[in-house]
Amino acid sequence: MSGNIGVEIRAVRADEVEAIGALARVIWQAAYLDMIGQGQIDYMLAQRYGAERMREELARPDIWWRQILVDGQRLGFYACQTGEKPGELKLDKLYVHPGHQRRGLGGRLLAHASELARGQGCHTLVLAVHKGNAPAIAAYKKHGFAIREPIYIDIGGGYVMDDYLMEKRLTAEARD
Numbered sequence: 001m002s003g004n005i006g007v008e009i010r011a012v013r014a015d016e017v018e019a020i021g022a023l024a025r026v027i028w029q030a031a032y033l034d035m036i037g038q039g040q041i042d043y044m045l046a047q048r049y050g051a052e053r054m055r056e057e058l059a060r061p062d063i064w065w066r067q068i069l070v071d072g073q074r075l076g077f078y079a080c081q082t083g084e085k086p087g088e089l090k091l092d093k094l095y096v097h098p099g100h101q102r103r104g105l106g107g108r109l110l111a112h113a114s115e116l117a118r119g120q121g122c123h124t125l126v127l128a129v130h131k132g133n134a135p136a137i138a139a140y141k142k143h144g145f146a147i148r149e150p151i152y153i154d155i156g157g158g159y160v161m162d163d164y165l166m167e168k169r170l171t172a173e174a175r176d
Ligand SMILES: CC(C)(COP(=O)(O)OP(=O)(O)OC[C@H]1O[C@@H](n2cnc3c(N)ncnc32)[C@H](O)[C@@H]1OP(=O)(O)O)[C@@H](O)C(=O)NCCC(=O)NCCS
Pocket: 027, 031, 093, 094, 095, 096, 097, 100, 101, 102, 103, 104, 105, 106, 107, 108, 128, 129, 130, 133, 134, 135, 136, 138, 139, 140, 142
């Protein structure tokens, strides 16, 4: 693909996992410090964004990492995986750089994930979001998600995730 101009969403490559991890750190510090505190941020970043683990995930056929670049600048990403229930794809991560939120980039990533889900024959996109993450819950509602149920997951290290499971039913015609 030639040129860097405009918005591009493409797969994360193995040599880009450190850059994605660094971007995650910037976004998590800005979004989550008040919500979950430094200890849980450090614990979860180490758990989820270690280079070795990310490279393993990139090699798996049931996990997809995608990133958004604007004029060649990496500003966000998402990751999703085959859901627990048949016909469901689980959005596991969705992040946009704090200086570039509320400009539609999250919506573009969600639309892309919806297309990916349809391409995998899925009818529903699901995700978990912290109950106290009002901006993200607002973003998901804006883009067609609804709360399915509260969930509470022990992630080890003395930490829990006190979340809502949200879902979006995908139709053939809907383009987000
Ligand atoms: C949630 C997130 C991915 C949305 O991406 P985005 O590029 O801001 O999303 P869009 O521009 O497509 O949609 C913007 C909508 O999100 C909501 N939103 C995003 N940031 C917000 C904020 N700081 N305050 C209130 N609402 C906010 C609003 O509903 C907004 O719509 P509006 O501007 O018309 O009011 C992004 O804000 C983000 O990375 N947040 C921090 C990390 C996070 O919480 N990720 C989700 C993990 S489950």
